[in-house]
Amino acid sequence: MTASNVDIDILALVKICTIVFLGWYLAKSFYVAFLGPLSKIPGRKRDAFAIWLSLPTILAGKDWLKNRLIHAEFGPIIRTGPNFLFVGDRDAIKKIVITEDFPKAQFYKLFRRKSDEETLFSGTDKKFHKLRRRMLSPAFSIKYLASLEPLIKNCFRDVIIIIDHLINDLSMGVNGRKQSAIINIYQIIHNCSLDVIGETAFGRKFDMVLTNKHQIPDEVRYSLRRMVMVAFLPFARLFMRERKYLEEFVTKLAKTRRQQHPDVVKKDILQILLDSVDDENTGLTDYEILGQIEEFMIAGSDTTSFSTSIAMILLSRHQRVLEKLFQEIRAAIPEIGPDNLPDYALLKELPYLNAVINETLRLWPITLNGLTIRELTKDIMIGPYHVPAGTVVFPSTYYLHTNKELWGPDALEFVPERWLVPERIPKDAFYPFSAGSRNCIGQNFALLEMRLIIASLVRRYEFTDIPGQPFDIKHFITPMLTNHQYNILMNLRNED
Numbered sequence: 001m002t003a004s005n006v007d008i009d010i011l012a013l014v015k016i017c018t019i020v021f022l023g024w025y026l027a028k029s030f031y032v033a034f035l036g037p038l039s040k041i042p043g044r045k046r047d048a049f050a051i052w053l054s055l056p057t058i059l060a061g062k063d064w065l066k067n068r069l070i071h072a073e074f075g076p077i078i079r080t081g082p083n084f085l086f087v088g089d090r091d092a093i094k095k096i097v098i099t100e101d102f103p104k105a106q107f108y109k110l111f112r113r114k115s116d117e118e119t120l121f122s123g124t125d126k127k128f129h130k131l132r133r134r135m136l137s138p139a140f141s142i143k144y145l146a147s148l149e150p151l152i153k154n155c156f157r158d159v160i161i162i163i164d165h166l167i168n169d170l171s172m173g174v175n176g177r178k179q180s181a182i183i184n185i186y187q188i189i190h191n192c193s194l195d196v197i198g199e200t201a202f203g204r205k206f207d208m209v210l211t212n213k214h215q216i217p218d219e220v221r222y223s224l225r226r227m228v229m230v231a232f233l234p235f236a237r238l239f240m241r242e243r244k245y246l247e248e249f250v251t252k253l254a255k256t257r258r259q260q261h262p263d264v265v266k267k268d269i270l271q272i273l274l275d276s277v278d279d280e281n282t283g284l285t286d287y288e289i290l291g292q293i294e295e296f297m298i299a300g301s302d303t304t305s306f307s308t309s310i311a312m313i314l315l316s317r318h319q320r321v322l323e324k325l326f327q328e329i330r331a332a333i334p335e336i337g338p339d340n341l342p343d344y345a346l347l348k349e350l351p352y353l354n355a356v357i358n359e360t361l362r363l364w365p366i367t368l369n370g371l372t373i374r375e376l377t378k379d380i381m382i383g384p385y386h387v388p389a390g391t392v393v394f395p396s397t398y399y400l401h402t403n404k405e406l407w408g409p410d411a412l413e414f415v416p417e418r419w420l421v422p423e424r425i426p427k428d429a430f431y432p433f434s435a436g437s438r439n440c441i442g443q444n445f446a447l448l449e450m451r452l453i454i455a456s457l458v459r460r461y462e463f464t465d466i467p468g469q470p471f472d473i474k475h476f477i478t479p480m481l482t483n484h485q486y487n488i489l490m491n492l493r494n495e496d
């Protein structure tokens with residue numbers, strides 16, 4: 001046999017293998033989409049055929065909008081991939097998330113520094129999760145939050161200082177009043193949330209509000225991008241090298257803290273992590289602490305800042321609600337200033353403030369594209385459909401939160417008043433912080449921060465919306481405004 005004959009045979013073999021593989025792949029995809037156990041569930045057939053056909057919308061951060069349209073066309077239970085369902089049915093969500101409490105999907109492994117290094121958020125093993133949750137819960141207890149309050153206020157003080165400065169910098173307007181300043185409310189609140197996590201979990205404020213730059217948030221963002229890239233494309237580790245900055249930073253920080261006298265240590269989340277031990281009296285390693293605080297920064301900053309800035313945007317667009325909220329806050333807080341910020345104990349009792357926050361979280365939950373993605377470990381019925389074990393289910397918060405049959409004809413409108421009438425709130429239809437064993441551990445922390453920021457801003461400033469600017473949302477892990485910007489006209493309130 002000559003060399004060229006061998007070449008031709010290898011080429012022919014490659015061609016045959018490719019055709020066989022493609023044939024097998026197409027036949028399998030066809031079977032899964034049109035004949036498999038999920039084939040009766042409505043949705044777009046192309047999504048059921050192959051998930052990669054949705055990649056352009058996923059990579060553009062617009063999958064949430066696509067799923068919203070599919071829900072509108074096909075109802076509460078839809079198929080969004082060969083093995084994926086979005087479920088907006090109230091009873092089904094309760095069953096999946098609370099009653100059966102199915103484990104998180106393997107997809108969460110993407111959020112680990114090392115694929116076998118589970119963390120609270122990314123843990124898929126129930127036993128591990130229970131243990132880690134028990135270890136970390138004290139850091140988020142209501143009692144401990146009281147010691148975090150001054151740290152959070154310390155960060156928010158910078159927001160007031162900088163907004164006052166921007167307003168005061170403007171020349172005096174007519175009637176001796178300052179002119180309104182144009183404030184990018186989205187960015188300033190986002191930076192404040194990063195400072196809060198810096199102050200409470202990394203042991204120091206990042207000064208993002210004042211300087212708009214710090215290496216730690218940049219490094220955490222890089223680390224998250226790297227985790228996701230390497231999980232999808234293992235060869236990405238060749239060009240996205242693991243950086244040592246965060247690891248060295250946390251090791252040094254932990255060492256310093258461990259050497260400090262107990263009387264002088266700061267009472268923050270980092271300290272609870274350093275002190276926490278499991279049932280066998282074993283503490284977390286420095287690397288585990290790094291994984292956890294990095295996770296708190298990812299889970300705790302974009303979420304809180306998105307929710308808070310959306311609340312401020314909605315208020316600026318609904319002046320009637322803003323005025324009503326102002327009246328409630330003014331009655332409770334006679335004065336406010338950078339060194340005179342309201343206390344959490346007082347804010348949590350303000351019904352209209354809480355109604356505004358709930359209404360924001362109802363209309364714009366951070367889980368616009370599903371919450372706590374679960375993997376079924378046994379066959380169950382979802383609505384009228386039999387769904388086999390192994391199916392990945394996205395509970396569809398947005399659908400549930402805006403279902404007119406549950407919330408009434410104004411379900412899509414911003415009406416905080418509904419929260420003042422308990423009978424208007426449907427049961428088991430509001431999960432902004434998820435539910436069951438995997439609910440948000442930082443819920444009270446987030447509410448503390450949201451109440452403080454919203455109440456203080458509303459008490460001190462007037463807000464006016466600037467119509468016509470983009471309000472475009474992208475959703476990857478959490479939602480965000482596409483250009484990281486939303487401007488509001490702000491002025492100091494005239495106390496006359």
Ligand code: HEM
Pocket residue numbers: 120121122133295296297299300301303304307366367371372373432433434437438439440441442443445446447
């Ligand atoms: C308004 C602000 C917030 C909202 C709406 C929110 C919402 C949520 C939701 C829906 C989940 C479940 C997500 C999933 O499993 O896929 C979650 C989990 C989690 N959140 Fe939050 N969150 C907020 C703020 C925070 C803050 C401030 C922190 C920490 C400082 C935090 C830490 C966590 C952690 C660690 C988990 C995983 C808990 C577990 O699996 O046991 N969150 N959050």
